[in-house]
Amino acid sequence: MLVHRSGSVRRPRRLFAAGLLLAAFSLMFTQPAEAGTPARGTAHMGMGVLAHDGGGSASRSAAAAQTEGVDVSGYQGNVAWSTLWSSGVRWAYTKATEGTYYTNPYFAQQYNGSYGVGMIRGAYHFATPDTTSGATQADYFVDHGGGWSRDGRTLPGTLDIEWNPYGDACYGKSASAMVSWIADFLNTYKARTGRDAVIYTATSWWTQCTGNYGGFAAASPLWIARYASTPGTLPAGWGYYTMWQYTSSGPTVGDHDKFNGALDRVQALANG
Structure with missing residues (x-):
């Protein structure tokens, strides 16, 4: 000593x-628990699309009646909203929550920043059906930024339901159990907000993990993920998509989307 x-x-x-x-x-x-497994909380829209759904060259040429949008998460950090607005982006979704264990530390800058430059904005929840119930996660989402307000510029919340980045693609659930979990989330979200949540998914995942269930199409708008020149075949029940995530390598932020309609249709969805 x-x-x-x-x-x-x-x-x-x-x-x-x-x-x-x-x-x-x-x-x-x-x-991460295993090599190659991302850390909990880092999941974001489309994380599994390139890995599981092929993904080719995304076409940026769209019909005149479509409106450009973006989706962001903590991965993007502080976003240059004025740059996106100048490029023609008019709506945006921000990741608010994941499971019941994560909130986006950049949520305020992203959610309020898009609103501040004039965009119509919304929030999304990355679902982890293997951790807690659909109702529990819907409550967590609403309580941490995923609510809806009748201000004409806030879109209903989105349920991001896709490949599990942390394990089994279908979160260890059968198709019927997955459908029940999703219904639990959607019913709770509507009870809390008065709005039907948007469903974001990819057709191949939906077919694999819900048995291509068509029962949600009557109420929930579809946000389809496919990085190609067209959205391709849609999940059962939906005759058209409301939004289409068409690329993960767009300008300013990677994830760019098309709203299937002119700006007045985006406003109509915000207004309910």
């Missing part, structure tokens, strides 16, 4: 061992 001039005892070996122990604990809580 070494002694300071003041007489205090130094214990360098013990301090070094304690430092190693703290470092080990830090790695346990910050690293």
